[in-house]
Amino acid sequence: MAATPGMNPTPADxxxxxxxxxxxxxxxxxxxxxxxxxxxxxxLPELPEIxxxxxxxxxxxxxxxxxxxxxxxxxxxxxxxxxLAATWDPELARRAGVLxxxxxxxxxxxxxLAPTVNLHRSPLGGRHFEAYSEDPYLTGEIGSGYVNGVxxxxxxxxxxxxxANDAETDRFTVNNLVSERALRELYLAPFETIVANAHxxxxxxxxxxxxxxTMTEHHYLVNEVLRGEWGFDGFNVSDWMxxxxxxxxxxxxLDVAMPGPVTVYGEALAAAVRTGEIKETKVDEAVRRVxxxxxxxxxxxxxxxxxxxPPATVDGDALAREIxxxxxxxxxxEVRNGQPALPLRPGAKIxxxxxxxxxxxxxxxxxxxxxxxxxxxxxxxxTAAFPEGTLTYAVGADPNTELAVADKxxxxxxICRDADGHVIGADPAPNGTVQWFDTALPEGVTPEALHTVxxxxxxxxxESGPHTFGIKGLGAFKLTIDGTTYFDxxxxxxxxxxxxxxFGAPVPRAEADLxxxxxxxxxxxYVVALPDNLPVKVVAFSLCHQEPQRDPDDLxxxxxxxxxxxxxxxxxxxxxxRVESEGFDRKDLHLPGRQDDLVRAVAAANPDTVVxxxxxxxxxxxxxxxxxxxxxxWFPGQEGGAALADVLTGTHEPGGxxxxxxxxxxxxxxxxxxxxxxxxxxxxxxxxxxRAWEKNGATPSYPFGHGLGYTDWTYESIEVTDGTTAxxxxxxxxxxxxxxxxxxxxxxxxxxxxxxxxxxxGFATVEAAPGETTEAVIRLPRRAFEIWDETANxxxxxxxxxxxxxxxxxxxxxxxxxIAPDYARTPNP
Numbered sequence: 001m002a003a004t005p006g007m008n009p010t011p012a013d014x015x016x017x018x019x020x021x022x023x024x025x026x027x028x029x030x031x032x033x034x035x036x037x038x039x040x041x042x043x044l045p046e047l048p049e050i051x052x053x054x055x056x057x058x059x060x061x062x063x064x065x066x067x068x069x070x071x072x073x074x075x076x077x078x079x080x081x082x083x084l085a086a087t088w089d090p091e092l093a094r095r096a097g098v099l100x101x102x103x104x105x106x107x108x109x110x111x112x113l114a115p116t117v118n119l120h121r122s123p124l125g126g127r128h129f130e131a132y133s134e135d136p137y138l139t140g141e142i143g144s145g146y147v148n149g150v151x152x153x154x155x156x157x158x159x160x161x162x163x164a165n166d167a168e169t170d171r172f173t174v175n176n177l178v179s180e181r182a183l184r185e186l187y188l189a190p191f192e193t194i195v196a197n198a199h200x201x202x203x204x205x206x207x208x209x210x211x212x213x214t215m216t217e218h219h220y221l222v223n224e225v226l227r228g229e230w231g232f233d234g235f236n237v238s239d240w241m242x243x244x245x246x247x248x249x250x251x252x253x254l255d256v257a258m259p260g261p262v263t264v265y266g267e268a269l270a271a272a273v274r275t276g277e278i279k280e281t282k283v284d285e286a287v288r289r290v291x292x293x294x295x296x297x298x299x300x301x302x303x304x305x306x307x308x309x310p311p312a313t314v315d316g317d318a319l320a321r322e323i324x325x326x327x328x329x330x331x332x333x334e335v336r337n338g339q340p341a342l343p344l345r346p347g348a349k350i351x352x353x354x355x356x357x358x359x360x361x362x363x364x365x366x367x368x369x370x371x372x373x374x375x376x377x378x379x380x381x382x383t384a385a386f387p388e389g390t391l392t393y394a395v396g397a398d399p400n401t402e403l404a405v406a407d408k409x410x411x412x413x414x415i416c417r418d419a420d421g422h423v424i425g426a427d428p429a430p431n432g433t434v435q436w437f438d439t440a441l442p443e444g445v446t447p448e449a450l451h452t453v454x455x456x457x458x459x460x461x462x463e464s465g466p467h468t469f470g471i472k473g474l475g476a477f478k479l480t481i482d483g484t485t486y487f488d489x490x491x492x493x494x495x496x497x498x499x500x501x502x503f504g505a506p507v508p509r510a511e512a513d514l515x516x517x518x519x520x521x522x523x524x525x526y527v528v529a530l531p532d533n534l535p536v537k538v539v540a541f542s543l544c545h546q547e548p549q550r551d552p553d554d555l556x557x558x559x560x561x562x563x564x565x566x567x568x569x570x571x572x573x574x575x576x577x578r579v580e581s582e583g584f585d586r587k588d589l590h591l592p593g594r595q596d597d598l599v600r601a602v603a604a605a606n607p608d609t610v611v612x613x614x615x616x617x618x619x620x621x622x623x624x625x626x627x628x629x630x631x632x633x634w635f636p637g638q639e640g641g642a643a644l645a646d647v648l649t650g651t652h653e654p655g656g657x658x659x660x661x662x663x664x665x666x667x668x669x670x671x672x673x674x675x676x677x678x679x680x681x682x683x684x685x686x687x688x689x690x691r692a693w694e695k696n697g698a699t700p701s702y703p704f705g706h707g708l709g710y711t712d713w714t715y716e717s718i719e720v721t722d723g724t725t726a727x728x729x730x731x732x733x734x735x736x737x738x739x740x741x742x743x744x745x746x747x748x749x750x751x752x753x754x755x756x757x758x759x760x761x762g763f764a765t766v767e768a769a770p771g772e773t774t775e776a777v778i779r780l781p782r783r784a785f786e787i788w789d790e791t792a793n794x795x796x797x798x799x800x801x802x803x804x805x806x807x808x809x810x811x812x813x814x815x816x817x818x819i820a821p822d823y824a825r826t827p828n829p
Contacts, residue, residue: 115157119689351570376641479524482521
């Protein structure tokens with residue numbers, strides 16, 4: 001086995017490697033080239049001549065979708081990665097990984113395309129909900145826990161997107177210009193940590209270019225850094241449709257080009273070897289790594305998998321609920337007359353307000369989307385938790401300014417027909433989305449025979465008035481509502497994005513006056529056509545819907561009246577799929593629609609107003625000082641409403657701390673995500689997130705690491721031993737048991753303009769009963785004292801005196817110890 005530095009191969013590793021070598025020796029060039037090219041959207045081909053089964057991959061990171069991207073194949077939906085990072089608990093991340101391995105095995109998946117460990121360089125990044133943090137150390141620790149958990153279940157991971165894939169604008173073509181120091185200290189750092197601590201079986205290279213070389217061909221970063229310096233021995237897979245050149249990719253260290261069957265590998269790779277353009281040994285190296293992965297997951301005959309006995313079964317619903325409440329960050333909790341706003345007082349009358357309280361947004365949009373078996377909304381969770389008659393509900397304001405996928409009130413089926421109109425198959429359609437790839441069509445349906453798909457069934461409105469219906473997708477459609485055909489034509493787009501059918505905006509095509517409670521027939525037919533810019537056969541379209549739009553002022557007025565009649569108003573505000581999703585960046589940090597107006601009006605009517613912020617990444621909160629409490633729930637997963645009830649009632653604490661700075665956009669230190677002439681310069685160098693805020697001496701809305709619980713803590717002492725280990729003693733001085741996240745920051749005593757004033761160097765969570773004292777022992781890694789020297793092209797330990805600061809956030813540091821460690825005498829890798 002090609003071992004990571006510091007690893008000693010076990011006899012089992014050596015036995016697997018022997019099987020790999022024997023299998024490789026039996027393959028001819030065509031078979032090897034075919035193995036490196038996807039045979040369809042999610043799989044690699046089987047090779048019976050060596051006993052190799054087909055390798056199956058699936059998107060994550062908050063669930064395992066499997067090869068069928070449809071709601072009729074449900075998946076447990078955990079909270080967003082930002083939520084997982086907000087727990088500051090690598091062990092909890094490991095448990096999440098174990099659950100996802102369990103889900104993968106249930107769905108026949110061998111490799112999970114996760115986790116995402118890109119950084120929150122700018123708050124405008126549209127896909128930040130899918131990444132962990134603005135801090136590379138926190139990201140690396142949470143990512144290591146996640147990878148260790150997934151792989152403990154015998155399922156491979158692909159840590160992504162390698163590297164500097166930190167925004168979505170022009171992601172296929174952008175050339176990100178990043179200094180070597182910033183790459184090493186920030187963007188490569190989480191990958192390096194995970195390779196060292198979790199030994200992932202896969203890495204996914206990104207769409208973007210870094211310093212002039214596209215990542216699927218980046219010999220330096222892949223072969224010299226990832227494989228050479230770090231000793232990574234897993235496989236390297238392209239992001240979907242990222243590979244552009246046969247020779248460039250194989251020379252740059254790309255092992256697998258996805259998806260298939262049309263890629264730069266396969267026949268093109270074999271031909272390049274035969275013409276002498278590529279040495280066959282390069283192909284062998286890639287095939288060896290793919291076979292090693294197959295052996296590890298147990299699909300190569302003669303090789304024992306790494307995991308022969310999967311971990312004990314995990315209760316997915318319970319773990320999703322636990323992660324959610326451990327991730328919720330209470331950033332404000334005003335005390336009035338000796339009583340904090342949260343937890344809510346027993347017996348209080350509660351007015352629950354907000355569209356997102358009823359129709360919860362539990363996950364982000366794009367390829368991270370899964371379809372959970374159930375969703376507990378805030379309205380569901382609080383209705384179950386509060387005595388009958390104590391909870392009222394008002395919509396208040398709807399953040400959705402466009403149609404959403406047909407869901408509530410729809411009962412649909414997807415019927416497949418051939419060119420003669422004969423039914424050749426059907427599938428249930430739990431919502432209005434059809435997303436089928438050529439190997440995941442309904443039973444009995446083949447790509448060659450499939451001509452038309454019809455979504456058909458009934459819709460029972462929950463409100464009377466004009467309902468809007470529309471279509472997401474490209475091609476020929478026919479939309480009929482209650483016997484009337486409203487659209488029968490071809491829907492096109494001017495966007496040059498091959499994923500527009502998946503992630504594009506829906507187009508309104510019909511408006512029908514309907515009566516609440518009265519079902520009507522609905523039908524959307526689609527003539528199947530393969531877009532020229534997609535290499536696989538895919539059927540992707542959606543029936544979309546929007547309820548009657550009432551006057552926003554009337555809705556806010558109703559919410560105000562409900563708030564006046566209650567002891568406490570709980571307002572749930574949220575982003576939408578058009579704000580946070582894959583494929584685009586944000587233009588601002590505002591809450592969509594009239595939600596800010598709603599909060600202001602409710603707070604003016606009831607000073608005891610609690611605002612629950614349902615977003616995957618930061619939004620501006622201009623009213624934050626005018627409300628009694630602010631609770632950030634991220635995208636909380638399928639059990640979010642139940643977890644919210646746990647926290648609001650006080651049966652559990654909100655356990656989260658901010659993994660990224662929350663601020664108003666005009667104050668943000670890094671806002672440029674749009675390339676100029678195809679290039680995006682990371683001019684801020686190593687100063688992103690709290691590093692930049694600290695350098696500028698500015699104060700954000702809520703600082704990195706901030707978060708309140710339901711008890712109080714006193715930091716009593718800090719002691720650093722040999723400059724390598726800090727022992728921090730804290731006391732729970734509140735009246736209930738609680739959990740505290742102790743954060744250690746390292747600050748040079750002599751300011752250096754080229755280094756941040758301080759940076760996260762370690763953390764730990766502790767628990768204590770009221771009045772109890774507890775300790776956390778936190779190791780200070782050598783890397784925390786090092787910088788990347790571009791002249792020496794190496795890591796350099798910076799000698800001198802440092803302050804080790806222990807506290808509750810980067811802005812709330814309680815204890816300090818001054819040290820001058822000598823790592824020459826005290827090695828601590």
